[in-house]
Amino acid sequence: MKRDGDEKKMKKKVDEKPSEFEFCKICRINHNQGRRHNSFPRHTNSLSSLFTRFHQKLSFVKSSLRNPSFVLSSSDSPDRLWCIFCDSDIVESDSAFVCGNVIEHLASDDHLKNLKHFLWKYGGGMNKVDSFRITVELAEWKKRCAVLKKDVPPSRSSLGQSYEMRITRYIIQISHKLVKLVHLRTMLLHIQLGPQSIIWKLRV
CATH class of the missing domain: 1.20.5 (Single alpha-helices involved in coiled-coils or other helix-helix interfaces)
Incomplete structure (x- = not known):
């Protein structure tokens, strides 16, 4: 019995031992709390604000997904979007359709992989995966783009x-x-x- 009690005490000490310092890009601080850091109010509030801002940016993308159109001027479409899950800048300068490159990125396998890793590392819940990516809508968007290409010159330059x-x-x-x-x-x-x-x- 005494041996079991000693083992439990040792395990408790190991669990309470601080982890190595790491940088949380959500809170922008260094910490040594390990996975427990994700449950702190500062982290959860910062993560919630980050998701809200990204959803706001995606609202225009989702609108372009439902109603595709050609880029006729620089004011028709945002020139770039920073993907917080992939740490990459999605540039629209060579896209013929409004938000075309962003739509392709959000539907990619790499984005899905990075998105799942982000939610696992920083929290937020895997139930949010579909809200930050594009799935079945991509096929319909491509069909509508193909129809538009039949009626007008295909290249953006023309x-x-x-x-x-x-x-x-x-x-x-x-x-x-x-x-x-x-x-x-x-x-x-x-x-x-x-x-x-x-x-x-x-x-x-």
């Missing part, structure tokens, strides 16, 4: 050029109208004041 050409033609049309208005105003001034008055004003 789309951008056609968009810029329409803007350029619009600016030229406005410029021509302004020139005509200036000529018309000069003619009206000539009629109202007479030729001699205009010549006198030019001399002065």
